Amino acid sequence: MNNFLVRLLRLLTIIFVWTVIFMSFLMLNLAFSTFPNKYIDKELLPYVEQVYERVNLYCDKGEVFNPLRTSIVFSDLDTDILGQCSRTPLFWKVEINKKTWDSLKTIEKQMLLFHELTHCLFKQSHIKHPVPHYMNEMIYEIPLEELLAEFEIIAKAHCKEKL
Numbered sequence: 001m002n003n004f005l006v007r008l009l010r011l012l013t014i015i016f017v018w019t020v021i022f023m024s025f026l027m028l029n030l031a032f033s034t035f036p037n038k039y040i041d042k043e044l045l046p047y048v049e050q051v052y053e054r055v056n057l058y059c060d061k062g063e064v065f066n067p068l069r070t071s072i073v074f075s076d077l078d079t080d081i082l083g084q085c086s087r088t089p090l091f092w093k094v095e096i097n098k099k100t101w102d103s104l105k106t107i108e109k110q111m112l113l114f115h116e117l118t119h120c121l122f123k124q125s126h127i128k129h130p131v132p133h134y135m136n137e138m139i140y141e142i143p144l145e146e147l148l149a150e151f152e153i154i155a156k157a158h159c160k161e162k163l
């Protein structure tokens with residue numbers, strides 16, 4: 001009798017553990033299929049597309065940081081921050097400050113998206129020299145050709161396969 005109870009308990013434990021594993025798997029699956037894995041604010045999309053067009057010139061898909069979830073959105077940040085990139089192993093998020101966005105010139109908006117996406121996609125930190133550089137901590141008004149030339153150097157250094 002005792003032996004029977006022990007075996008029953010063991011069986012129930014196994015069933016319970018597998019149910020928990022199965023349910024967790026189901027819920028994780030549901031979570032990732034319900035919410036979009038990639039979200040880009042409509043207004044930011046043209047600027048983001050410009051960046052990805054350049055990224056694709058130098059990098060293959062697997063060479064940029066592409067976690068389960070990525071988003072590029074407007075946020076209410078402190079007025080001295082134009083934007084920021086936050087990263088974890090599972091996601092990255094670019095937040096653009098809604099308060100300051102409208103006061104930026106078109107070239108500055110483009111540069112800001114290049115700047116933040118360079119942080120997120122290449123895990124690139126700020127660059128102190130040369131100044132001005134689009135990866136300096138401050139956003140400088142630099143000509144587009146100069147920005148693209150600087151981006152090319154960073155992207156090529158990061159993505160070696162297409163060289």
Ligand SMILES: [Zn+2]
Nearest residue numbers: 115119126137
């Ligand atoms: Zn930055």
